Amino acid sequence: MAASTASAALSGNPNLTSSHKPHASLSPHSCLRFSTAISRKFPFKSLTTIPFTTATTAASTRRSTTVTASSTSFHGLCYVVHDNIDTDQIIPAEYLTLVPSNPDEYQKLGSYAFIGLPSSYETRFIEAGELKTKYTIVIAGQNFGCGSSREHAPVALGAAGARAVVAESYARIFFRNSVSTGEVYPLETEVRICEECRTGDVVTIELGESKLINHTTGKEYKLNPVGDVGPVIEAGGIFAYARKTGMIPAQTA
Amino acid sequence: MASSAIASNSPAFIKKDVDLSAFSSSASSFSIQKTNKRNSRKIVSVMAPQQSPRSPSTSGSVKTAMTMTEKILARASEKPQLSPGENVWVNVDLLMTHDVCGPGSFGIFKKEFGENAKVWDREKIVIIPEHYIFTKDERANRNVDILREFCTEQNIKYFYDIKDLGNFRANPDYKGVCHVALAQEGHCRPGEVLLGTDSHTCTAGAFGQFATGIGNTDAAFVLGTGKILLKVPPTLRFVMDGEMPNYLLAKDLILQIIGEISVSGATYKSMEFVGTTVESLTMEERMTLCNMVIEAGGKNGVVPADSTTHKYLEDKTSLPYEPVYSDEQARFLSEYRFDISKLEPLVAKPHSPDKCALARECKDVKIDRVYIGSCTGGKTEDFLAAAKVFHASGKKVKVPTFLVPATQKVWMDVYSLPVPGCGGKTCSQIFEEAGCDTPASPTCGACMGGPRDTYARMNEPQVCVSTTNRNFPGRMGHKESQIYLASPYTAAASALRGYVTDPREFLI
Numbered sequence: 001m002a003a004s005t006a007s008a009a010l011s012g013n014p015n016l017t018s019s020h021k022p023h024a025s026l027s028p029h030s031c032l033r034f035s036t037a038i039s040r041k042f043p044f045k046s047l048t049t050i051p052f053t054t055a056t057t058a059a060s061t062r063r064s065t066t067v068t069a070s071s072t073s074f075h076g077l078c079y080v081v082h083d084n085i086d087t088d089q090i091i092p093a094e095y096l097t098l099v100p101s102n103p104d105e106y107q108k109l110g111s112y113a114f115i116g117l118p119s120s121y122e123t124r125f126i127e128a129g130e131l132k133t134k135y136t137i138v139i140a141g142q143n144f145g146c147g148s149s150r151e152h153a154p155v156a157l158g159a160a161g162a163r164a165v166v167a168e169s170y171a172r173i174f175f176r177n178s179v180s181t182g183e184v185y186p187l188e189t190e191v192r193i194c195e196e197c198r199t200g201d202v203v204t205i206e207l208g209e210s211k212l213i214n215h216t217t218g219k220e221y222k223l224n225p226v227g228d229v230g231p232v233i234e235a236g237g238i239f240a241y242a243r244k245t246g247m248i249p250a251q252t253a
Numbered sequence: 254m255a256s257s258a259i260a261s262n263s264p265a266f267i268k269k270d271v272d273l274s275a276f277s278s279s280a281s282s283f284s285i286q287k288t289n290k291r292n293s294r295k296i297v298s299v300m301a302p303q304q305s306p307r308s309p310s311t312s313g314s315v316k317t318a319m320t321m322t323e324k325i326l327a328r329a330s331e332k333p334q335l336s337p338g339e340n341v342w343v344n345v346d347l348l349m350t351h352d353v354c355g356p357g358s359f360g361i362f363k364k365e366f367g368e369n370a371k372v373w374d375r376e377k378i379v380i381i382p383e384h385y386i387f388t389k390d391e392r393a394n395r396n397v398d399i400l401r402e403f404c405t406e407q408n409i410k411y412f413y414d415i416k417d418l419g420n421f422r423a424n425p426d427y428k429g430v431c432h433v434a435l436a437q438e439g440h441c442r443p444g445e446v447l448l449g450t451d452s453h454t455c456t457a458g459a460f461g462q463f464a465t466g467i468g469n470t471d472a473a474f475v476l477g478t479g480k481i482l483l484k485v486p487p488t489l490r491f492v493m494d495g496e497m498p499n500y501l502l503a504k505d506l507i508l509q510i511i512g513e514i515s516v517s518g519a520t521y522k523s524m525e526f527v528g529t530t531v532e533s534l535t536m537e538e539r540m541t542l543c544n545m546v547i548e549a550g551g552k553n554g555v556v557p558a559d560s561t562t563h564k565y566l567e568d569k570t571s572l573p574y575e576p577v578y579s580d581e582q583a584r585f586l587s588e589y590r591f592d593i594s595k596l597e598p599l600v601a602k603p604h605s606p607d608k609c610a611l612a613r614e615c616k617d618v619k620i621d622r623v624y625i626g627s628c629t630g631g632k633t634e635d636f637l638a639a640a641k642v643f644h645a646s647g648k649k650v651k652v653p654t655f656l657v658p659a660t661q662k663v664w665m666d667v668y669s670l671p672v673p674g675c676g677g678k679t680c681s682q683i684f685e686e687a688g689c690d691t692p693a694s695p696t697c698g699a700c701m702g703g704p705r706d707t708y709a710r711m712n713e714p715q716v717c718v719s720t721t722n723r724n725f726p727g728r729m730g731h732k733e734s735q736i737y738l739a740s741p742y743t744a745a746a747s748a749l750r751g752y753v754t755d756p757r758e759f760l761i
Contacts, residue, residue: 084516084605086725093701093728096353097385097392099399100469101360118726118733143517146550147723148701149452151357151468171550172521173452177468228340228484238474238482239365247342248478251365 074163074185076136078203078214079125080194081117085140086147087174089116091156093148100155107131109152110159123199126160133160137203138184140167141194145174151181158183164205166193166212166223179229182237187212188224196221318582320488321555322523325463325577329446337487337586345377346445346462348475351431352382354450354468356399361473372407373479379411379440380404381431387418387694390704394418411438421661421694429660429695432456432628436540437662439569443558443576448475453628453722455546459539460566461558461576466547486552487586488523488579489514493530495593500757502638503538504630504720504740506530507545508599509591512609520550522586525579530593531556536565537634544629545722548606598755600718601738604726612743615753621715623650623748624729625741626657626693627700630720633666635741636692640672640680642745646759649688651751655709656689657698664695689748702730718747 095112098105113133114125126133138157144167145153154177157165164185165178178186187205189212197203201216210223226233235241242248319327323335330341350358363370372378380400385393397415404412413434415427428434432453435441443461448454450472457464467481475481491510511518524546526539534542539556546554558576566574600615602608625631625639636658643650658664667680675683681692690709699709700721711717714733721729724736739747742756749759 084725086723088701088723088725088728094704097390097396097704099356099360099396101357101364116727116732143520143550146516147452147547147725149450149454149466149468150354151450151470169517169520171517172552173466173468173547177470180468180470180474232482238470242474242478242482247480251367 072206072208074136074205074207076163076203077134078137078139078197078199078201079114079123079133079135079162080139080197080199080201081114081121081141081144082194083141083168084143084146085117087145087150087153088147089118090114090145090153091150092116095156096150096152098152100152100159106155106159109156110161113156113160113162131160133162135199136161136163137205138162138165138167139194139197139203140165141192142168144168144170145178146171149173149177151177154178154181154183154186166205166221168192168194175229179232180238182233185233187226189221190224191221193221318580318584320523320583320585321461321525321557321577321579322463322488322553323485323583324579325444325446325555326483326485328444328577329463335485337485339485341483341485342480343446343483345448345475345479345481346442347377347379347435347440347447348472349379349381349431349435349440349447349449349451349454350472351380351384351451352386352393352396352400353384354472355380355382355403356396357469358450358472358476359399359403361470362476365473366477370477372409372476375408376410377479378407378409378476379413379431379435379438380409381413381428381434382415383413383428383430383434383695384697384701385703385707386415386696387421387708388704388706390706393704411440413438421664427661427695429658429663430628430631430697432540432544433632433659433663436460436536436565437569437660439566439572442566442570442572442574443562444574448472448481452547453544455551455554456540456544456628458543458546458554459536459556460562461555463553463555464543465553484521486521486523488525488583489519489551490525490527490585490588491591492588493526493528493591493593495530495591497530497533497593498596500598500742500755500760501593501596502740502742503534503541504545504738505596505599505743506591506593507542507548508601508606508609508738508740509596510589511545511549511601511607512599513589514549514607516548516605516607517550518607519546519552521552522550524549524551524554525585526554526556528591530591532559532561534561535634536561537632540632541629541635545606548722598740598743598757600743600753601724603724603735603737606723606738611755612739612746612753613755613757615737616750616755618737618753619716620652620718620737620747620752622652622709622711622717623654623744624657624699624709624717624719624721625655625744626659626698626709627719627721628659628697629700629722630741630744631657631659631663631698633663633670635720636663636667636680637670637672638741639745640675640678640683642742642756642759643687643689643749644672644675644678644683645761646687646749648749649686650748652748654684654687654689654748655699656684656692657709658692658695660695664692667692687749699729701728718744718753720744 111131212221232241327335329343413428415424417423441457441460447464452466454466543554598612711730711734746754746756
C-alpha cells in the first residue's frame, strides 16, 4: 500500500524506532485505549511466572507483551483458528451498531470478538463474563478476515487485547483495515502454522527477526516480510503515513 | 478451498495463464491529454468493445497497453501509465457510507481533521441509511440520527434520510439498499472511482467504473482529502460467450466462477467480465455479477460500458462521464472462458460461497424457508424472475417465503410492473397467489442477520435458500443455520417444492 518511492531501503522487516509503537501511536483509536491496555506498564515476565490462569481481575496480568521501547516483539498465548474465517465470525453483524470511535462502545465491541465462531471451537476467545481476551496472538489459516469490509473486525480483535495475527493469507479489506487502524499487526507465514500450533501455546513473535517461536512445541517459524505496507504500519496507520509523506498537513493541536 | 468441479462431463470453462514477466512500470513519454482530465470529460460515442482474443505480445508497442482497471486508476491518479503492483494516490469521484459504518467514519474524520473540519466535497458523498432501519434497537436508530447530524452540519447534498420507521413510504427521501440506490439514483458512472464502506460496493463495477469497499479509517481519510492510497491490481478476465439459457441468471454465472476459483481466487485482483453473454445482460444482471466479486476475494469487478449502460443512465444522471476500455494488447493475469450453454442452475452450499453444486443434485435437501432480497437478489428483475417461476407453477409455496425489495423503487415496481408473459399480473399479485409473505420494507434485512428483531432473521437453526451473497456460519442469524445461495429462479422453485430445486422443474 505504500508508495513505491518511500523507504527504498525497506528490506521488508519493519524498522520500528524507539519513538514509535504501532499500537499506542497515532492510530485513531490510540486515545481510546485505557492505560492498562498499553503494554508499557507491564514488564515482561519470564515464562514460568506469567499467571495466565489466575488473571481474572486486572486486565494487566492477562497479557504479557514485551515492553521494550522499540516494541519489536509480542509475547503471550496464542488462539488458533482455521481457514476462511470471515468477518461475521470475528464480529457478528448484530454488534455492528456499536460505533468503534466511541470509547465505551469500542470496549464493548472488543468483548464480542470471535463470538461468531461455531461451537466446534470449544475454547472461547473471551471467557464468559469477561471483556478482554487472554490470547495475545491469533494464529490462522488461509484467507483470514474474508467477507465484509467491516473495520469492526480488526478493531474488535484489538480492543479485546489481541496484538497480532499470524495467518497464511488474508482477505484484502481486512488486511488493509488492520494496517490503516493499527489495531492488530497482520503478519504472514508460508507454513501451515494453524495446524502446528494449538490454542493456549505460549508464543513469541520477534518482528525484527521475522520469527515466531512456539515455546510450548519448541518450534520456530519464519514470518514473511511485511512488504509494501511496512511504511504505513511503521508510520502508525494511514493518517500518520499521509502526514509523514506530506499528503495531508500535520495535525494542529 | 475450491469446490469440486461442477459439470463432470465437459469442462464449462478453460483457463489460460499469462506470462507475468512482461509487467513493467517503465516510464513512458506518453502524456495524458488535457481532455482526459476529470473536469472536462464529455460523453464520447461508444463502440462495442473488441472481442478478438487477446494475444500475448512481445513487441515494444504494448508497453502502454492497460486493462480497464489500470486505465481508470491511471486517470484518477493523473498518471499516464500504471502497472499492477504500483501504489498510487487516487482521486475519488464518489464516497458512499451507510448507518453501520458512517458514524464510525465520521468519528475518525473529526478526530483526525478537527471538530470543525469540512468534507472535501459535499456533492461527492452519498449517505444512505439502509442496514438496520426497521428495528427497535436503540443504537441502530441512534446511528441514523448520527448520519443526519453530520449531513446537516456538512450540508451533504445526497442524504437519503428516513425518520418515520413505522412506515417507509412516509419518507420520500428514503431509498434502501445502498448499492441498488447508487445505481438507481445515477451515482454510478463509467470510468469513475467509487468507494463505499461496504464490501459489496464492487457492485458498481457493472457500470465500467472502479468500485471497491473500504473501512471506516480509509473512509475518514477520503472524507477529508478526496484521495486514497491504492495498489493497482492485476486483472483476471472472464469471457462468457453464448446465449443465456432461459433457466439461468447472472447469479448462476457468478456462483460458477466463485466455485471454480474459490473464495480467495481473486484476492487483490480485478475481475473483468466480457463476452457476448455479458453484453446481453441487463444492468441489474451485470450488478449481480459484480456484486459477488468480493466473495471470490476480488478487489473490484468491471463490465465494459456499452449502449445498455448508456440507456440505463440516460434518465438518471446529467453528469458527463467518459468510459475506458481494456486495450487490445492489455495483459491479464489469467483468462477464463465459459461456454454458457453448458452451465446449469447452481447453489452454493453451506457454509461457503465457493461450495458450488448443481441445484438438481441437491433436490433431496429439505428446506425451512426461502429469502428473496438484498443487493444481490432483491432488485426489480430478481422479483420479476421469481414471479415468473411462481406463475409458471400456479401452485403455492410449501415453506415461508420472505420477500424484501432492495429499495423503495423496487418495492413500487413489485406492486406496479406487469410481469412479462403473466397475463398482466404484477409481482405482488403473483406472490400473494403463491402464498408468499407480503413484500417487506426495503432494507438489507436479514441478509446479514442484523439486530434480533430484523424481519426474516433466522433465530433458530434452519435451512434456507437465499438470493443473498454469503452463507458463512451465522450469516443470517443462528450459527447453526444452513444457507444455500441461489438465483431468484432457483429460490422460487425451491419454495414451491420445499426442497432445493432446479428451476427447470417449472420453467420450460
